[in-house]
Amino acid sequence: MAQNDFDRRKFLRNSLIGGAGVLLASPLIAQEQDARPEPAADEAPVITRKLGKTGIELPIVSFGVMRADSPALIKAAIAAGMVHFDTAHGYQNGKNEEMLGNIFKDYKRESFVISTKVKPIDAGSGGETEPGAVKKAFLEKLDISLGRLKMDYVDILYVHDRSSRSAVLSPEMLEAVTEAKKAGKAKHVGVSTHRNEPEVIRAAIETGVYEVVLTSINFKQGHLAEVRKAIAEAAQAGVGIVAMKTMAGGFHDKERTKPVNCRAALKFVMNDANITTSIPGITNFDQLAMNAGVNRDLALTEAEQSDLALLDGLREGLYCQGCQQCVPNCSKGLPIPDLMRAYMYTYGYADNQQAHTLLKSLGLGDDPCAGCAECTAVCAKDFALSERIGDIMRLTKVPAEFIS
DSSP: OOHHHHHHHHHIIIIIISOSOOSSOOTTTOOTTOOOOOOOTTSOOOOEEEOTTSOOEEESBOEEOTTOOOHHHHHHHHHTTOOEEEOOTTGGGGHHHHHHHHHHTTSOGGGOEEEEEEOOOOTTGGGOOSTTHHHHHHHHHHHHHHHHHTOSOEEEEEEOOOOSHHHHTOHHHHHHHHHHHHTTSEEEEEEEESSOHHHHHHHHHHHSOOOEEEEEOOTTOTTHHHHHHHHHHHHHHTOEEEEEOTTTTSBSSTTSOSBOOHHHHHHHHHTOTTOOEEOOBOOSHHHHHHHHHHTTOOOOOHHHHHHHHHHHTOSOOSOOOOOOTTGGGOTTOOOHHHHHHHHHHHHTTOOHHHHHHHHHHHTOOSOTTTTOSSOOOOOTTOOOHHHHHHHHGGGGGSOGGGOO
16 A cells, blocks of 8 residues: 555544544644544654744644635644644635635634735736825735635735845835734734745845745755745744745646655755744645644655655756746846746646736736747756746636636
8 A cells, every 4th residue: 555545544534534533633723612632642743833923833734725625625624733724815816715714714713823915016007106005905905805714814914925125125015014913904914935035034034024934945946055044044033934835846847747755845844943834735635644744753764855856956847946047038028937937836736727817917918928039048947938938828818717
Protein backbone atom coordinates (compact mmCIF):
# COMPACT_ATOMS: atom_id res chain seq x y z
CA MET A 1 0.00 0.00 0.00
CA ALA A 2 1.36 3.45 -0.90
CA GLN A 3 2.26 5.74 1.99
CA ASN A 4 -0.19 8.42 0.81
CA ASP A 5 -3.01 5.88 0.69
CA PHE A 6 -2.15 4.71 4.21
CA ASP A 7 -2.06 8.27 5.53
CA ARG A 8 -5.39 9.07 3.94
CA ARG A 9 -7.08 5.95 5.31
CA LYS A 10 -5.67 6.57 8.77
CA PHE A 11 -6.88 10.17 8.61
CA LEU A 12 -10.36 9.19 7.49
CA ARG A 13 -10.62 6.44 10.11
CA ASN A 14 -9.40 8.52 13.03
CA SER A 15 -10.78 11.93 12.18
CA LEU A 16 -13.79 11.67 9.90
CA ILE A 17 -15.50 8.30 10.09
CA GLY A 18 -14.77 6.60 13.40
CA GLY A 19 -14.68 9.72 15.50
CA ALA A 20 -12.10 7.94 17.64
CA GLY A 21 -9.60 10.79 17.55
CA VAL A 22 -8.30 13.85 15.75
CA LEU A 23 -4.96 14.54 14.19
CA LEU A 24 -4.65 18.00 15.68
CA ALA A 25 -6.31 18.18 19.06
CA SER A 26 -6.98 21.87 19.74
CA PRO A 27 -9.18 23.44 22.41
CA LEU A 28 -9.63 26.45 20.14
CA ILE A 29 -11.87 24.66 17.70
CA ALA A 30 -13.97 22.69 20.16
CA GLN A 31 -17.57 23.74 20.66
CA GLU A 32 -19.24 23.53 24.06
CA GLN A 33 -20.97 20.26 23.32
CA ASP A 34 -17.93 18.70 21.68
CA ALA A 35 -15.71 16.90 24.17
CA ARG A 36 -12.75 15.76 22.12
CA PRO A 37 -10.69 12.71 23.08
CA GLU A 38 -7.05 13.07 23.99
CA PRO A 39 -4.54 12.13 21.27
CA ALA A 40 -3.03 8.68 21.45
CA ALA A 41 -0.16 8.31 23.91
CA ASP A 42 2.31 7.50 21.12
CA GLU A 43 1.19 10.41 18.93
CA ALA A 44 3.58 13.34 18.57
CA PRO A 45 2.28 16.69 19.81
CA VAL A 46 1.12 19.37 17.40
CA ILE A 47 3.84 21.94 16.71
CA THR A 48 2.53 25.46 17.35
CA ARG A 49 4.14 28.89 17.13
CA LYS A 50 3.15 32.41 18.07
CA LEU A 51 2.34 34.89 15.31
CA GLY A 52 4.60 37.80 16.12
CA LYS A 53 3.12 40.12 18.72
CA THR A 54 -0.49 39.37 17.80
CA GLY A 55 -0.95 36.92 20.66
CA ILE A 56 -2.28 34.30 18.21
CA GLU A 57 -0.75 30.81 18.51
CA LEU A 58 -1.21 28.49 15.55
CA PRO A 59 -0.25 25.03 14.31
CA ILE A 60 2.55 25.33 11.77
CA VAL A 61 0.26 24.25 8.91
CA SER A 62 -3.01 26.06 8.25
CA PHE A 63 -5.61 25.86 5.45
CA GLY A 64 -5.28 27.89 2.25
CA VAL A 65 -8.87 27.99 1.03
CA MET A 66 -8.28 29.66 -2.35
CA ARG A 67 -9.16 26.67 -4.54
CA ALA A 68 -11.33 24.74 -2.08
CA ASP A 69 -15.05 24.57 -2.88
CA SER A 70 -16.18 21.69 -0.65
CA PRO A 71 -17.84 22.49 2.69
CA ALA A 72 -17.24 18.86 3.68
CA LEU A 73 -13.49 19.36 3.27
CA ILE A 74 -13.53 22.50 5.44
CA LYS A 75 -15.54 20.70 8.12
CA ALA A 76 -13.11 17.78 8.00
CA ALA A 77 -10.25 20.21 8.57
CA ILE A 78 -12.08 21.70 11.53
CA ALA A 79 -12.67 18.21 12.94
CA ALA A 80 -8.96 17.53 12.44
CA GLY A 81 -8.07 20.55 14.55
CA MET A 82 -7.10 23.07 11.88
CA VAL A 83 -7.69 26.54 13.26
CA HIS A 84 -6.58 29.11 10.70
CA PHE A 85 -8.34 29.47 7.33
CA ASP A 86 -7.05 31.91 4.71
CA THR A 87 -9.22 33.37 1.95
CA ALA A 88 -9.42 36.59 -0.11
CA HIS A 89 -11.97 39.04 -1.45
CA GLY A 90 -11.36 37.92 -5.03
CA TYR A 91 -11.18 34.15 -4.64
CA GLN A 92 -13.80 32.39 -6.75
CA ASN A 93 -15.43 35.79 -7.32
CA GLY A 94 -16.45 35.95 -3.67
CA LYS A 95 -17.84 32.44 -3.40
CA ASN A 96 -14.84 31.34 -1.35
CA GLU A 97 -15.66 33.79 1.43
CA GLU A 98 -19.36 32.95 1.17
CA MET A 99 -18.63 29.25 1.68
CA LEU A 100 -16.62 29.96 4.81
CA GLY A 101 -19.34 32.25 6.12
CA ASN A 102 -21.99 29.58 5.71
CA ILE A 103 -19.80 27.08 7.56
CA PHE A 104 -18.41 29.15 10.41
CA LYS A 105 -21.73 30.75 11.36
CA ASP A 106 -22.34 27.57 13.32
CA TYR A 107 -19.11 27.84 15.35
CA LYS A 108 -18.05 30.10 18.18
CA ARG A 109 -16.27 33.10 16.70
CA GLU A 110 -13.31 32.80 19.04
CA SER A 111 -12.77 29.16 18.06
CA PHE A 112 -11.16 29.89 14.69
CA VAL A 113 -8.86 32.37 12.95
CA ILE A 114 -9.91 33.87 9.61
CA SER A 115 -7.69 35.93 7.35
CA THR A 116 -8.77 37.61 4.16
CA LYS A 117 -6.95 39.68 1.59
CA VAL A 118 -8.11 42.79 -0.24
CA LYS A 119 -6.17 44.11 -3.21
CA PRO A 120 -6.26 47.91 -3.54
CA ILE A 121 -7.22 49.48 -6.83
CA ASP A 122 -4.36 51.23 -8.60
CA ALA A 123 -4.43 54.98 -8.09
CA GLY A 124 -5.98 56.54 -11.14
CA SER A 125 -7.48 53.30 -12.47
CA GLY A 126 -11.10 53.21 -13.53
CA GLY A 127 -11.31 56.98 -13.40
CA GLU A 128 -10.55 56.99 -9.65
CA THR A 129 -8.42 60.10 -9.19
CA GLU A 130 -9.91 61.83 -6.16
CA PRO A 131 -7.90 61.87 -2.93
CA GLY A 132 -8.97 59.01 -0.70
CA ALA A 133 -10.50 56.98 -3.54
CA VAL A 134 -8.11 54.04 -3.05
CA LYS A 135 -8.76 53.94 0.69
CA LYS A 136 -12.52 54.22 0.18
CA ALA A 137 -12.60 51.38 -2.36
CA PHE A 138 -10.47 49.18 -0.11
CA LEU A 139 -12.72 49.64 2.90
CA GLU A 140 -15.83 49.07 0.79
CA LYS A 141 -14.37 45.74 -0.39
CA LEU A 142 -13.63 44.83 3.21
CA ASP A 143 -17.26 45.46 4.14
CA ILE A 144 -18.38 43.23 1.28
CA SER A 145 -15.99 40.50 2.48
CA LEU A 146 -17.32 40.72 6.03
CA GLY A 147 -20.86 40.41 4.68
CA ARG A 148 -19.94 37.28 2.76
CA LEU A 149 -18.16 35.82 5.77
CA LYS A 150 -21.10 36.67 8.04
CA MET A 151 -18.62 38.10 10.51
CA ASP A 152 -18.12 41.41 12.28
CA TYR A 153 -14.36 41.17 11.93
CA VAL A 154 -11.52 39.14 10.48
CA ASP A 155 -8.57 38.11 12.60
CA ILE A 156 -6.04 39.16 9.96
CA LEU A 157 -6.66 41.64 7.13
CA TYR A 158 -3.99 41.72 4.43
CA VAL A 159 -3.34 44.46 1.91
CA HIS A 160 -2.93 42.02 -0.95
CA ASP A 161 -0.15 41.57 -3.48
CA ARG A 162 2.31 44.32 -2.57
CA SER A 163 5.66 44.12 -4.36
CA SER A 164 7.57 47.28 -3.48
CA ARG A 165 8.55 49.41 -0.52
CA SER A 166 6.55 52.36 -1.83
CA ALA A 167 3.40 50.23 -2.10
CA VAL A 168 3.79 49.03 1.50
CA LEU A 169 4.43 52.56 2.77
CA SER A 170 1.40 54.04 0.96
CA PRO A 171 -0.07 56.55 3.44
CA GLU A 172 -3.56 55.92 2.09
CA MET A 173 -3.36 52.19 2.75
CA LEU A 174 -1.84 52.70 6.19
CA GLU A 175 -4.78 54.95 6.99
CA ALA A 176 -7.20 52.36 5.62
CA VAL A 177 -5.96 49.44 7.73
CA THR A 178 -5.64 51.65 10.81
CA GLU A 179 -9.25 52.71 10.34
CA ALA A 180 -10.34 49.09 9.87
CA LYS A 181 -8.69 48.14 13.16
CA LYS A 182 -10.13 51.12 15.00
CA ALA A 183 -13.61 50.21 13.74
CA GLY A 184 -13.17 46.65 15.02
CA LYS A 185 -13.35 45.14 11.53
CA ALA A 186 -9.85 43.64 11.71
CA LYS A 187 -8.03 42.46 14.80
CA HIS A 188 -4.66 42.50 13.08
CA VAL A 189 -3.37 43.83 9.76
CA GLY A 190 -0.67 42.82 7.35
CA VAL A 191 0.54 42.69 3.77
CA SER A 192 0.93 39.82 1.31
CA THR A 193 3.62 39.56 -1.33
CA HIS A 194 4.39 37.30 -4.28
CA ARG A 195 7.73 38.86 -5.22
CA ASN A 196 10.45 41.23 -3.99
CA GLU A 197 9.77 39.58 -0.66
CA PRO A 198 12.78 40.94 1.28
CA GLU A 199 11.96 44.52 0.28
CA VAL A 200 8.30 44.12 1.20
CA ILE A 201 9.03 42.42 4.53
CA ARG A 202 11.47 45.12 5.56
CA ALA A 203 9.06 47.86 4.54
CA ALA A 204 6.32 46.23 6.64
CA ILE A 205 8.66 46.31 9.65
CA GLU A 206 9.42 49.96 8.92
CA THR A 207 5.77 51.00 9.03
CA GLY A 208 5.25 49.96 12.62
CA VAL A 209 1.63 49.35 11.55
CA TYR A 210 1.65 45.97 9.83
CA GLU A 211 1.72 43.05 12.24
CA VAL A 212 1.84 40.14 9.80
CA VAL A 213 3.43 39.43 6.42
CA LEU A 214 2.16 36.65 4.16
CA THR A 215 5.10 35.84 1.89
CA SER A 216 6.12 33.48 -0.86
CA ILE A 217 8.94 31.18 0.19
CA ASN A 218 10.05 27.80 -1.16
CA PHE A 219 13.04 25.65 -2.01
CA LYS A 220 13.13 26.89 -5.64
CA GLN A 221 13.76 30.56 -4.87
CA GLY A 222 17.12 31.75 -6.14
CA HIS A 223 17.10 34.49 -3.50
CA LEU A 224 16.01 32.21 -0.66
CA ALA A 225 18.90 33.24 1.63
CA GLU A 226 17.86 36.89 1.44
CA VAL A 227 14.19 36.01 2.01
CA ARG A 228 15.14 34.07 5.12
CA LYS A 229 17.30 36.95 6.35
CA ALA A 230 14.38 39.39 6.03
CA ILE A 231 12.07 36.92 7.76
CA ALA A 232 14.51 36.67 10.67
CA GLU A 233 14.51 40.48 10.91
CA ALA A 234 10.71 40.46 11.00
CA ALA A 235 10.65 37.85 13.75
CA GLN A 236 13.10 39.93 15.76
CA ALA A 237 10.82 42.96 15.34
CA GLY A 238 7.73 41.01 16.40
CA VAL A 239 6.16 40.88 12.93
CA GLY A 240 4.49 37.52 12.32
CA ILE A 241 5.34 35.56 9.17
CA VAL A 242 2.92 33.30 7.28
CA ALA A 243 4.29 31.26 4.36
CA MET A 244 2.66 30.67 0.98
CA LYS A 245 3.74 29.18 -2.35
CA THR A 246 5.62 26.57 -0.34
CA MET A 247 5.02 23.88 -2.99
CA ALA A 248 6.79 25.86 -5.76
CA GLY A 249 3.99 25.27 -8.25
CA GLY A 250 3.13 21.69 -7.28
CA PHE A 251 4.61 20.26 -10.50
CA HIS A 252 7.82 20.84 -12.34
CA ASP A 253 6.41 20.45 -15.82
CA LYS A 254 3.35 21.54 -17.78
CA GLU A 255 2.42 17.93 -18.47
CA ARG A 256 2.29 17.26 -14.70
CA THR A 257 4.57 14.23 -14.93
CA LYS A 258 7.15 15.58 -12.44
CA PRO A 259 5.35 16.38 -9.19
CA VAL A 260 7.02 18.30 -6.42
CA ASN A 261 7.32 16.28 -3.23
CA CYS A 262 4.87 18.57 -1.45
CA ARG A 263 5.33 17.08 2.00
CA ALA A 264 9.08 17.62 1.71
CA ALA A 265 8.66 21.13 0.32
CA LEU A 266 6.36 22.09 3.19
CA LYS A 267 8.69 20.63 5.81
CA PHE A 268 11.62 22.45 4.20
CA VAL A 269 9.94 25.82 4.65
CA MET A 270 8.51 25.19 8.11
CA ASN A 271 11.83 24.06 9.54
CA ASP A 272 12.54 27.80 9.77
CA ALA A 273 11.36 28.61 13.30
CA ASN A 274 10.93 32.28 12.34
CA ILE A 275 7.89 31.32 10.23
CA THR A 276 4.74 30.85 12.30
CA THR A 277 2.49 28.94 9.93
CA SER A 278 1.86 28.17 6.26
CA ILE A 279 -1.28 28.18 4.13
CA PRO A 280 -0.87 25.49 1.46
CA GLY A 281 -3.87 25.20 -0.81
CA ILE A 282 -5.96 22.16 0.06
CA THR A 283 -8.56 20.76 -2.34
CA ASN A 284 -8.97 17.12 -1.34
CA PHE A 285 -8.75 14.74 1.62
CA ASP A 286 -5.37 13.32 0.60
CA GLN A 287 -3.84 16.80 0.73
CA LEU A 288 -5.56 17.51 4.04
CA ALA A 289 -4.16 14.31 5.57
CA MET A 290 -0.65 15.03 4.30
CA ASN A 291 -0.61 18.66 5.48
CA ALA A 292 -2.12 17.78 8.85
CA GLY A 293 0.60 15.17 9.30
CA VAL A 294 3.34 17.78 8.89
CA ASN A 295 1.88 19.56 11.93
CA ARG A 296 3.31 16.73 14.02
CA ASP A 297 6.47 15.83 12.10
CA LEU A 298 8.95 18.26 10.55
CA ALA A 299 11.84 15.85 10.11
CA LEU A 300 12.97 15.54 6.50
CA THR A 301 13.76 11.97 5.52
CA GLU A 302 16.75 11.20 3.30
CA ALA A 303 14.37 10.43 0.42
CA GLU A 304 12.60 13.76 0.87
CA GLN A 305 15.87 15.65 0.91
CA SER A 306 16.94 13.85 -2.27
CA ASP A 307 13.66 14.73 -4.01
CA LEU A 308 14.09 18.42 -3.23
CA ALA A 309 17.73 18.43 -4.29
CA LEU A 310 16.85 16.78 -7.61
CA LEU A 311 14.11 19.27 -8.44
CA ASP A 312 16.13 22.24 -7.23
CA GLY A 313 18.86 21.27 -9.68
CA LEU A 314 16.48 21.51 -12.66
CA ARG A 315 16.49 24.93 -14.28
CA GLU A 316 12.92 25.10 -15.50
CA GLY A 317 9.72 24.64 -13.55
CA LEU A 318 6.31 26.23 -13.05
CA TYR A 319 7.16 28.59 -10.18
CA CYS A 320 8.18 32.12 -11.14
CA GLN A 321 10.07 33.81 -8.31
CA GLY A 322 9.08 37.27 -9.56
CA CYS A 323 12.67 38.54 -9.77
CA GLN A 324 11.66 40.76 -12.74
CA GLN A 325 14.99 40.22 -14.47
CA CYS A 326 12.95 39.66 -17.62
CA VAL A 327 10.98 42.92 -17.52
CA PRO A 328 13.65 45.52 -18.52
CA ASN A 329 14.49 43.60 -21.70
CA CYS A 330 10.85 43.19 -22.76
CA SER A 331 10.23 45.72 -25.53
CA LYS A 332 6.64 46.14 -24.33
CA GLY A 333 7.37 46.16 -20.62
CA LEU A 334 4.86 43.39 -19.99
CA PRO A 335 4.15 42.25 -16.41
CA ILE A 336 5.80 38.92 -17.15
CA PRO A 337 5.91 37.69 -13.53
CA ASP A 338 2.12 38.06 -13.32
CA LEU A 339 1.71 36.19 -16.59
CA MET A 340 3.96 33.41 -15.30
CA ARG A 341 1.93 33.26 -12.10
CA ALA A 342 -1.21 32.71 -14.19
CA TYR A 343 0.66 29.98 -16.07
CA MET A 344 1.49 28.30 -12.74
CA TYR A 345 -2.13 28.55 -11.58
CA THR A 346 -3.29 26.70 -14.69
CA TYR A 347 -0.62 24.05 -15.14
CA GLY A 348 0.58 23.63 -11.56
CA TYR A 349 -2.63 24.03 -9.58
CA ALA A 350 -5.19 23.24 -12.31
CA ASP A 351 -6.92 26.49 -11.32
CA ASN A 352 -8.07 28.05 -14.58
CA GLN A 353 -10.49 30.35 -12.78
CA GLN A 354 -7.81 32.08 -10.75
CA ALA A 355 -5.57 32.31 -13.81
CA HIS A 356 -8.41 33.79 -15.89
CA THR A 357 -9.21 36.37 -13.20
CA LEU A 358 -5.56 37.42 -12.96
CA LEU A 359 -5.12 37.66 -16.72
CA LYS A 360 -8.27 39.73 -17.18
CA SER A 361 -7.18 42.10 -14.40
CA LEU A 362 -3.98 42.87 -16.36
CA GLY A 363 -5.95 44.24 -19.32
CA LEU A 364 -3.45 43.07 -21.94
CA GLY A 365 -5.86 41.68 -24.54
CA ASP A 366 -5.37 38.16 -25.84
CA ASP A 367 -2.04 38.62 -27.68
CA PRO A 368 0.26 40.99 -25.80
CA CYS A 369 3.32 39.77 -27.72
CA ALA A 370 1.83 40.70 -31.11
CA GLY A 371 4.28 42.53 -33.35
CA CYS A 372 7.41 41.17 -31.68
CA ALA A 373 9.41 39.19 -34.20
CA GLU A 374 11.72 37.91 -31.51
CA CYS A 375 11.46 37.81 -27.71
CA THR A 376 14.26 39.78 -26.06
CA ALA A 377 13.19 39.06 -22.47
CA VAL A 378 15.44 36.57 -20.69
CA CYS A 379 14.27 34.50 -17.71
CA ALA A 380 16.55 33.70 -14.77
CA LYS A 381 14.94 30.23 -14.67
CA ASP A 382 15.21 29.71 -18.45
CA PHE A 383 11.45 29.81 -19.01
CA ALA A 384 10.48 29.99 -22.69
CA LEU A 385 8.65 33.25 -22.02
CA SER A 386 7.02 34.06 -25.36
CA GLU A 387 5.86 30.46 -25.71
CA ARG A 388 4.36 30.41 -22.24
CA ILE A 389 2.71 33.80 -22.66
CA GLY A 390 1.12 32.75 -25.95
CA ASP A 391 -0.05 29.53 -24.34
CA ILE A 392 -1.66 31.03 -21.24
CA MET A 393 -3.23 34.02 -23.02
CA ARG A 394 -5.51 31.59 -24.88
CA LEU A 395 -7.44 31.42 -21.63
CA THR A 396 -8.58 35.03 -22.03
CA LYS A 397 -10.64 34.05 -25.06
CA VAL A 398 -12.79 31.72 -22.95
CA PRO A 399 -15.85 33.32 -21.32
CA ALA A 400 -15.60 33.31 -17.52
CA GLU A 401 -18.80 31.29 -17.14
CA PHE A 402 -17.20 28.35 -18.98
CA ILE A 403 -14.19 28.21 -16.68
CA SER A 404 -14.09 26.10 -13.53
